[in-house]
Amino acid sequence: MSDLVVLRPEGLYCPAGDFHIDPWRPVERAVITHAHSDHARAGHRHYLAASPSAHVLRARLGEIRLQTLDYGAALDIGGVRVSLHPAGHVLGSAQVRLAHRGTVWVVSGDYKAAPGFAAEDATCAPFEPVRCDAFISESTFGLPVYRWQPQARIADEINAWWAGNADAGRASILYAYSFGKAQRILAMIDARIGPVYCHGATEAVNAAYRASGVALPPTLPAGAGVAADDRRRALVLAPPAAQGSAWARRFGEAADAFASGWMQLRGARRRQGVDRGFVLSDHADWPGLERAIAASGASRVILTHGQVAVMVRHLAAQGLDAQAFATEFAGEAGSAADAGAAAPGAAAGAPGAEVAAPASPAATAA
Amino acid sequence: MRRFARLFAALDASTATHAKLAALKAYLAEAAAADAAWAVYFLAGGTPRRTVPTRVLREAALAASGLPEWLFEECYQAVGDLAETIAHVLPAPAAEDDLGLAGWVEERLLPLRGQPAATVRERLIDHWRVLDWPGRFLLTKLIGGGFRVGVSRLLVIRALAEHAGVDATVVAQRMMGYTDTDALPTAERFARLIAAGTDGPVAAGAPYPFFLAHALADPAALGAVADWQVEWKYDGIRAQLVRRAGQAWIWSRGEELVTERFPEIAAAGARLPDGTVLDGEIVACTDGRRPAPFALLQKRIGRKTLTRRILAEAPAAFIAYDLLETGGSDRRTLPQHARRALLEATLAHAAGPGLLLAPVLDAADWAGCAALRAEARARGVEGLMLKERAGRYGTGRTREAGTWWKWKVDPYSIDCVLIYAQAGHGRRAGLYTDYTFAVWSDDAPERRLVPFAKAYSGLTDDEFRAVDAVIRRTTVEKFGPVRSVTPSLVFELGFEGIQASPRHKSGVAVRFPRMLRLRPDKKVEDADTLARLRELLAAGAPAAA
Numbered sequence: 001m002s003d004l005v006v007l008r009p010e011g012l013y014c015p016a017g018d019f020h021i022d023p024w025r026p027v028e029r030a031v032i033t034h035a036h037s038d039h040a041r042a043g044h045r046h047y048l049a050a051s052p053s054a055h056v057l058r059a060r061l062g063e064i065r066l067q068t069l070d071y072g073a074a075l076d077i078g079g080v081r082v083s084l085h086p087a088g089h090v091l092g093s094a095q096v097r098l099a100h101r102g103t104v105w106v107v108s109g110d111y112k113a114a115p116g117f118a119a120e121d122a123t124c125a126p127f128e129p130v131r132c133d134a135f136i137s138e139s140t141f142g143l144p145v146y147r148w149q150p151q152a153r154i155a156d157e158i159n160a161w162w163a164g165n166a167d168a169g170r171a172s173i174l175y176a177y178s179f180g181k182a183q184r185i186l187a188m189i190d191a192r193i194g195p196v197y198c199h200g201a202t203e204a205v206n207a208a209y210r211a212s213g214v215a216l217p218p219t220l221p222a223g224a225g226v227a228a229d230d231r232r233r234a235l236v237l238a239p240p241a242a243q244g245s246a247w248a249r250r251f252g253e254a255a256d257a258f259a260s261g262w263m264q265l266r267g268a269r270r271r272q273g274v275d276r277g278f279v280l281s282d283h284a285d286w287p288g289l290e291r292a293i294a295a296s297g298a299s300r301v302i303l304t305h306g307q308v309a310v311m312v313r314h315l316a317a318q319g320l321d322a323q324a325f326a327t328e329f330a331g332e333a334g335s336a337a338d339a340g341a342a343a344p345g346a347a348a349g350a351p352g353a354e355v356a357a358p359a360s361p362a363a364t365a366a
Numbered sequence: 367m368r369r370f371a372r373l374f375a376a377l378d379a380s381t382a383t384h385a386k387l388a389a390l391k392a393y394l395a396e397a398a399a400a401d402a403a404w405a406v407y408f409l410a411g412g413t414p415r416r417t418v419p420t421r422v423l424r425e426a427a428l429a430a431s432g433l434p435e436w437l438f439e440e441c442y443q444a445v446g447d448l449a450e451t452i453a454h455v456l457p458a459p460a461a462e463d464d465l466g467l468a469g470w471v472e473e474r475l476l477p478l479r480g481q482p483a484a485t486v487r488e489r490l491i492d493h494w495r496v497l498d499w500p501g502r503f504l505l506t507k508l509i510g511g512g513f514r515v516g517v518s519r520l521l522v523i524r525a526l527a528e529h530a531g532v533d534a535t536v537v538a539q540r541m542m543g544y545t546d547t548d549a550l551p552t553a554e555r556f557a558r559l560i561a562a563g564t565d566g567p568v569a570a571g572a573p574y575p576f577f578l579a580h581a582l583a584d585p586a587a588l589g590a591v592a593d594w595q596v597e598w599k600y601d602g603i604r605a606q607l608v609r610r611a612g613q614a615w616i617w618s619r620g621e622e623l624v625t626e627r628f629p630e631i632a633a634a635g636a637r638l639p640d641g642t643v644l645d646g647e648i649v650a651c652t653d654g655r656r657p658a659p660f661a662l663l664q665k666r667i668g669r670k671t672l673t674r675r676i677l678a679e680a681p682a683a684f685i686a687y688d689l690l691e692t693g694g695s696d697r698r699t700l701p702q703h704a705r706r707a708l709l710e711a712t713l714a715h716a717a718g719p720g721l722l723l724a725p726v727l728d729a730a731d732w733a734g735c736a737a738l739r740a741e742a743r744a745r746g747v748e749g750l751m752l753k754e755r756a757g758r759y760g761t762g763r764t765r766e767a768g769t770w771w772k773w774k775v776d777p778y779s780i781d782c783v784l785i786y787a788q789a790g791h792g793r794r795a796g797l798y799t800d801y802t803f804a805v806w807s808d809d810a811p812e813r814r815l816v817p818f819a820k821a822y823s824g825l826t827d828d829e830f831r832a833v834d835a836v837i838r839r840t841t842v843e844k845f846g847p848v849r850s851v852t853p854s855l856v857f858e859l860g861f862e863g864i865q866a867s868p869r870h871k872s873g874v875a876v877r878f879p880r881m882l883r884l885r886p887d888k889k890v891e892d893a894d895t896l897a898r899l900r901e902l903l904a905a906g907a908p909a910a911a
């Protein structure tokens with residue numbers, strides 16, 4: 001029996017139905033798991049995505065030929081039964097279920113999976129495990145060092161940090177990816193602490209979320225005028241690219257922080273050069289990956305991006321048929337793009353046996 | 367323990383000095399004296415002997431985490447720090463306990479030393495079980511001997527001084543020897559650190575805080591050369607020789623008591639009158655007059671026990687260049703020239719084997735100084751020291767009392783090629799920052815790149831990130847933590863010394879290598895050769911070796 005999804009130069013491809021999933025080159029028909037830029041690219045002729053993602057997709061890609069499908073509803077494409085199921089990653093993110101002649105494959109896209117697949121993130125539907133024969137999974141944080149705290153605890157940390165800064169009379173600039181992470185944070189915070197300002201890039205996505213019916217606290221554009229009194233109690237949400245820019249300096253004396261799964265590691269935290277790191281990710285942590293893979297019941301698992309080699313070896317050791325697809329998906333954006341990840345191009349290979357380091361050359365330095 | 371773990375996490379997470387100072391003072395205000403005694407000891411750089419070997423630490427972590435060894439290794443490679451890796455992979459704590467830092471160290475950590483590996487493993491797992499993340503990280507750092515925190519000793523002293531309302535220089539004096547390995551911290555010792563009063567009784571052998579020099583690029587701005595005392599800059603171990611109460615003590619700049627390491631200097635110290643403190647440099651000295659290359663001293667430092675043979679091969683001497691105390695009185699406020707006169711008078715009787723007087727050099731003008739400096743390498747010294755004749759002896763890197771400048775000879779430099787890279791640790795964990803460099807062998811046309819040095823400092827964070835990206839792109843092979851790369855980057859590498867070394871493939875060993883700059887303008891083919899290294903070796907071999 002032939003595979004339902006294969007790797008083509010354009011991206012993941014379903015030969016039986018003749019369509020692509022999150023392709024990185026322009027194609028005729030693309031099924032899109034979610035609106036992040038490494039998964040949803042411009043230039044395809046037809047787009048199919050989950051209904052809740054329509055506003056954000058259009059906000060990002062402009063006018064596209066988009067067909068939407070409710071979570072759980074099915075569509076026949078060339079004899080393949082296609083349905084979309086919540087991935088819990090960001091608003092409208094979906095796993096793509098493909099059923100063909102009694103075989104079921106699932107492409108996860110990006111996902112996060114809290115214990116018990118509980119709904120923590122108020123801005124999107126929680127991950128729904130889907131039984132399948134083959135599961136194509138991300139593995140951005142596929143190392144046992146990545147274990148997330150419950151979201152409520154991170155919310156407490158952020159609120160305490162913000163309130164502390166406000167009491168000391170300085171603004172709190174929190175860098176977070178402008179699509180997904182920022183809105184999740186908005187839904188987590190205690191907006192009574194002070195006014196909330198958002199960078200233009202973030203504010204644009206906020207609008208798309210609100211248009212989709214997601215409740216977010218009131219935000220102000222951090223454009224022109226920010227009153228000095230307001231500034232001192234403000235929380236400012238901005239994309240990581242704004243760090244160190246003239247834009248960030250307009251808030252005067254401010255504390256800054258970065259919210260990302262990479263902040264789990266002290267080294268990454270220090271390289272980020274902010275006062276504080278909050279460990280908050282929209283990707284599954286190590287237990288989340290194990291949980292989702294186990295719940296899929298799949299005997300075959302294909303990893304697409306992140307800690308691919310580690311995950312392949314780990315799953316193979318548990319008797320699963322594990323392999324890798326060398327995709328162009330980027331993992332969690334915004335920082336430490338390659339914090340100890342596998343070597344480029346080494347994605348498909350099993351990790352090499354431990355070889356002794358080359359003989360240490362001359363160095364008498366103390 | 368929880369309090370100190372929180373302090374450690376705060377110090378570790380923050381980059382701002384005022385925030386660190388505030389955290390230190392908040393800790394001192396609430397900690398019990400016995401706990402604060404240990405906290406100050408660790409923060410000021412005290413390192414109790416390693417209680418648990420890394421191997422046992424790893425075994426315990428593997429057992430507690432249930433991870434296979436290869437997966438633990440992958441984690442370690444991503445994190446770059448063993449204690450942090452362990453803290454991340456342990457299962458959630460079962461309970462927490464309230465034992466203070468002193469209790470943890472004295473009742474739980476120190477007793478681990480010398481226990482059979484199986485016992486240590488069991489106890490470690492028990493200890494981890496009752497600690498949260500910061501506590502586990504701290505504990506593992508402490509027992510693994512890798513405890514370091516981004517706080518200077520000076521900042522700890524400042525926090526203690528502000529906490530106690532005592533002058534910082536007084537606390538600095540009292541802190542001398544506090545982190546000595548042989549005397550463990552106690553509530554009483556801590557109480558003495560912060561006792562009220564301006565000059566509590568200085569322990570009989572205590573040295574003064576060292577006055578440190580600043581690097582000088584060009585002496586032109588220093589005014590008349592006559593205002594400066596010119597000396598050689600020695601390449602040895604900075605130290606104070608203290609003679610009081612019929613006894614001699616030798617303190618290194620790291621405030622380690624090293625008297626037993628240098629018995630010949632201690633013996634020479636016995637010739638000094640009681641109540642004398644000298645500042646100077648410990649060097650190896652084979653002919654009784656001139657310093658031998660540092661490598662000889664290093665060979666001796668590396669030995670655990672001093673044999674008759676090593677004492678004969680690498681005899682040490684103290685080259686005195688300043689006098690801080692005579693007749694039991696503190697002379698640090700006298701001007702440099704007056705201290706020099708006292709030093710000469712004192713050494714007139716006491717100089718001899720193991721104790722030499724540093725000569726003052728004569729130079730009519732700065733050109734004359736530059737000419738002297740040019741001789742430095744041939745004389746086995748690092749350059750010149752310029753000391754303000756009217757200056758007092760300050761504390762640390764202060765300048766208000768008068769300045770000491772070190773005007774070093776330019777380091778050697780060579781253009782070489784990056785061939786291996788290894789991930790950094792600590793602040794640079796996860797980035798490839800430790801590099802192995804190579805030069806071309808001479809046998810054209812089939813010349814090869816021969817590794818000759820490793821370096822991991824000298825670039826800015828941005829440059830490291832850029833190089834890291836190139837390394838990942840050009841990786842050929844991974845050997846554990848090391849990557850070999852397709853040679854593409856040329857660096858100018860600086861180093862302070864060079865010597866022949868048959869143990870190394872290149873035939874030479876270089877001292878203190880560091881990256882001076884990236885040379886994007888140079889092609890790999892343009893890098894230097896082994897022949898060039900040998901030229902430097904021939905030119906730089908100390909005449910009096």
Ligand SMILES: [Zn+2]
Nearest residue numbers: 034036089110
């Ligand atoms: Zn995504």
Ligand SMILES: [Zn+2]
Nearest residue numbers: 110329330331
């Ligand atoms: Zn992705």
